Amino acid sequence: MRVQKGMFTMALLAKYYVPGLYVEERAIDVPLDWEQNTPGDSIKGETIRLFCRVISAPEHAHDDLPLLVFLQGGPGGQCPRPLSPSSDGWIQEAIKYFRVVLPDQRGVGRSSRVDASTVKRMADDGVSVERQAWYLKRFLADSIVRDFEHLRLTEFNAKPWVSLGQSYGGFLTLTYLSLFPQGLLASFTTGGIPHVPANALEVYEHTFPRMARKTEQFYERYPQDVARAAAIADRISQGDVFLPNGEKLTVERFQTLGSSFGMKPSFERVHWLIDSAFSDGDGSLKAFKHGGGTADGYLSDEFLYGVMDATSSSPLYWPLQEFIYADGELDHPIRWAAQQVRETMPEFAGSARPLLFTGEAVFPWMFDQQKALQPFLPAVDCMMSDMQFGKIYDLDQLANNEVPLQAAVYFDDLYVDSGLQLDTLSHISNSHYWTTNEFEHDGVHGDFVFRHLLEEAKNRGDLESIYK
The missing domain is CATH 3.40.50.1820 (Alpha/Beta hydrolase fold, catalytic domain)
Known part of the structure; x- marks a missing residue:
């Protein structure tokens, strides 16, 4: 009609x-x-x-x-x-x-x-x-x-x-x-x-310290996950773990599970996902390490599907993420503000322990690792150098x-x-x-x-x- x-x-x-x-x-x-x-x-x-x-x-x-x-x-x-x-x-x-x-x-x-x-x-x-x-x-x-x-x-x-x-x-x-x-x-x-x-840079200068505290609170609630998250990261860092859609799983992508930590019951969701990670024996960390652990142990399909789903988003969410802070003529380009802040905080490195999770922040590597984001990279990179936006x-x-x-x-x-x-x-x-x-x-x-x-x-x- x-x-x-x-x-x-x-x-x-x-x-x-x-x-x-x-x-x-x-x-x-x-x-x-x-x-x-x-x-x-x-x-x-x-x-x-x-x-x-x-x-x-x-x-x-x-x-x-x-x-x-x-x-x-x-x-x-x-x-x-x-x-x-x-x-x-x-x-x-x-x-x-x-x-x-x-x-x-x-x-x-x-x-x-x-x-x-x-x-x-x-x-x-x-x-x-x-x-x-x-x-x-x-x-x-x-x-x-x-x-x-x-x-x-x-x-x-x-x-x-x-x-x-x-x-x-x-x-x-x-x-x-x-x-x-x-x-x-x-x-x-x-x-x-x-x-x-x-100011995008200001936003992430506040976000990363809060994210460190949120990770600390998560580990306080589920202390067993300190070692389990570290073991998962060690296994992923071997470079041969792939998600069901064929994308390589990296430690930095695993860390983005923390993006949900500002909502309830995200601690529980991430805990149970980590709990499901190991497919050897009784699923305990001991069984995982006994079965090869950081070198040869397997991460379960349930875990890999869960990570894939949890780290995927609506199509425009990451491409536009930092530009929601762009108001009119900028004093300086945004230039991947979250990545700039992360590089000043070595405690968020994938090799750091305890492993810290990251929050609602977009990083350049996402556009290389995720197929749904790859076509956006040239345009997003161009926008990162732009200084003219709508008021x-x-x-x-x-x-x-x-x-x-x-x-x-x-x-x-x-x-x-x-x-x-x-x-x-x-x-x-x-x-x-x-x-x-x-x-x-x-x-x-x-x-x-x-x-x-x-x-x-x-x-x-x-x-x-x-x-x-």
Whole structure:
């Protein structure tokens, strides 16, 4: 079904029910390049598709409830595919009051997906590396937020909405507040206030010490894994261990299992994966070493499949990882900021003991070792030397912000430093925060965090215009 709205054509692709939810699927065209375009106006130039789902409680399927748009984490993360209201805790609370809009960010999910084959086709067609880099830069926050504002203006009758940003979605929230505050009635963020001005090197200077502490906490909980992780690393370092997809397993890739340490129950997942590593005898470290251990012992298929799955990601997650900190004209190129910091910390070497795990950080070797990333390397390397990016934050606008902003700041957040979050919030007018050490970075997926933020906003009168 296609429905005309003025000069725009929007597509209602499907409508259906999943247990406890009414779902509509929609899609619109957006410009690949927003430079010559304005949200809400007719589009000039090449277009891509922006896909979204709109969900509501079945009893509100046709009610004109206020809108809440969910800004997904990432980069490169697709919006939730809910199995039921309770499958993602914040949804269960949100549908009591809102129609919830779940857009897949451009290049992700069903929004003109970009993956290795996309970039490979460009290279095969003779597209220059510089043009490939230009293309990837179109999938950052300045374009994403313009997509969402265009969606609001053309698909939802320009009705202002409430936003909820999780992790990188909080970064997008500040971009939205900077560029189009008139589109927002109120904003909520969970574990996602970036430090502004943005600086990738600063981020990783905070991340690596936290990651060392997280590894220490992991070993305190599972002390037997100190020796087991070391034995696994010793075996991998022999250079003849391959994952089921044919990629060679390296120690540095094994170390990236720590990327999940900022969420629950990641310690347990990594522990049980390490527990499954040895296929000799009773699976103990003693049996492994007796059977050849660091030279000839075997690592189990279960372990290798687990590592392969745990260290794979959505296609744009690693290629765009460091560029989410690029705001306008840079003072200096990013040049693999995480790798720069790691090289100053020998305790993170693959040969160091105890073996430390690494966090949410992208390294050049990933683009050599992982087939799904290899086609991206020339363009990403080009971007690492670039100093011109889209402007994503307006410091003056944020300092004079009138949109109520309520943030959940997780004190022990592995990925987004709480001290840096609070520093940014101190410079944003009309912002409020709740600091807690009860939750990890993914706390919003439970049933308390969003409900608490919503109640605080209600009690201040921030949502008065919605609940008249």
